[in-house]
Amino acid sequence: MTTSILQAPDMTDHLDLLESHAIFILREVVAECERPVLLFSGGKDSAVLLYLAVKAFSPQALPFPVMHIDTGQNFPEVIEFRDQAVARHGARLVVASVQDSIDQGKVADPGPMGPRNRLQTVTLLDAITENGFDAAFGGARRDEDKARAKERILSFRDAFGQWDPRQQRPELWQLYQGKVNAGEHLRAFPLSDWTELDIWQYIEREQMELPQIYFAHERDVVLRDGMYLAVGPFVEPRPSETVERLVVRFRTVGDANLTGAVLSSAATLSAIVDEISLANVSERGATRGDDKFSETAMEDRKREGYF
Numbered sequence: 001m002t003t004s005i006l007q008a009p010d011m012t013d014h015l016d017l018l019e020s021h022a023i024f025i026l027r028e029v030v031a032e033c034e035r036p037v038l039l040f041s042g043g044k045d046s047a048v049l050l051y052l053a054v055k056a057f058s059p060q061a062l063p064f065p066v067m068h069i070d071t072g073q074n075f076p077e078v079i080e081f082r083d084q085a086v087a088r089h090g091a092r093l094v095v096a097s098v099q100d101s102i103d104q105g106k107v108a109d110p111g112p113m114g115p116r117n118r119l120q121t122v123t124l125l126d127a128i129t130e131n132g133f134d135a136a137f138g139g140a141r142r143d144e145d146k147a148r149a150k151e152r153i154l155s156f157r158d159a160f161g162q163w164d165p166r167q168q169r170p171e172l173w174q175l176y177q178g179k180v181n182a183g184e185h186l187r188a189f190p191l192s193d194w195t196e197l198d199i200w201q202y203i204e205r206e207q208m209e210l211p212q213i214y215f216a217h218e219r220d221v222v223l224r225d226g227m228y229l230a231v232g233p234f235v236e237p238r239p240s241e242t243v244e245r246l247v248v249r250f251r252t253v254g255d256a257n258l259t260g261a262v263l264s265s266a267a268t269l270s271a272i273v274d275e276i277s278l279a280n281v282s283e284r285g286a287t288r289g290d291d292k293f294s295e296t297a298m299e300d301r302k303r304e305g306y307f
């Protein structure tokens with residue numbers, strides 16, 4: 001008589017589950033939409049999204065272009081990374097410029113030091129219309145902000161690019177209906193269920209490349225409105241401010257005059273994972289000035305057509 005020993009099946013890593021679901025969403029949207037595009041800022045979330053898209057359709061080329069809404073106030077390290085990433089994956093890059101929207105009189109010029117982040121909405125909607133895109137992949141996550149916490153995986157926008165919570169569709173049992181009417185489009189968020197820690201753990205596991213500003217380095221900064229802003233072309237010290245050279249890193253990527261650095265010695269992926277595992281405030285809540293204009297800043301921009 002022989003005795004069989006039942007062995008428990010290998011547990012699937014939670015990152016594998018997140019990866020599998022994100023790839024499913026990418027493929028589902030491409031199957032249902034005619035002209036999708038991937039929105040790419042050069043930050044960690046969009047870098048993961050592009051990486052997943054390449055995995056989803058490999059060995060074929062990406063079946064959609066990559067689009068960057070360029071405010072003209074980016075960190076140079078991010079623009080360098082953007083160009084390298086697009087070239088490495090053989091993707092077609094579409095750059096929509098906020099400066100062009102200003103020159104055409106569609107948005108007001110905030111001045112050389114004025115923030116342009118809130119002006120991106122017009123540029124984004126114009127680029128979607130001009131290129132005929134009917135779906136746009138974004139790297140938004142629900143844990144970033146309360147306005148994004150209630151966002152669906154597929155977020156439908158009307159003919160004006162606006163978001164109406166009453167027009168969103170149910171997504172029971174991870175079943176998605178991506179059909180859009182003429183003139184409308186959808187935003188797809190494959191990373192919705194990921195957390196900031198998930199993102200960093202995945203980046204560490206896959207040994208992905210990122211802009212160097214995510215890692216600890218020395219930089220001249222000024223303390224303004226509770227955030228350390230990097231001194232540079234878009235941030236000049238005010239008379240009452242003192243320039244300090246500190247060891248910092250950036251948890252998120254945005255316009256240079258609205259994105260704060262954090263004091264950190266984390267110079268490796270493993271050190272960043274350890275640091276984020278102890279954080280109790282999201283990266284947007286801690287370091288993004290564009291979310292501090294009002295309590296409903298993100299919600300207002302989403303209704304207008306922002307990500």
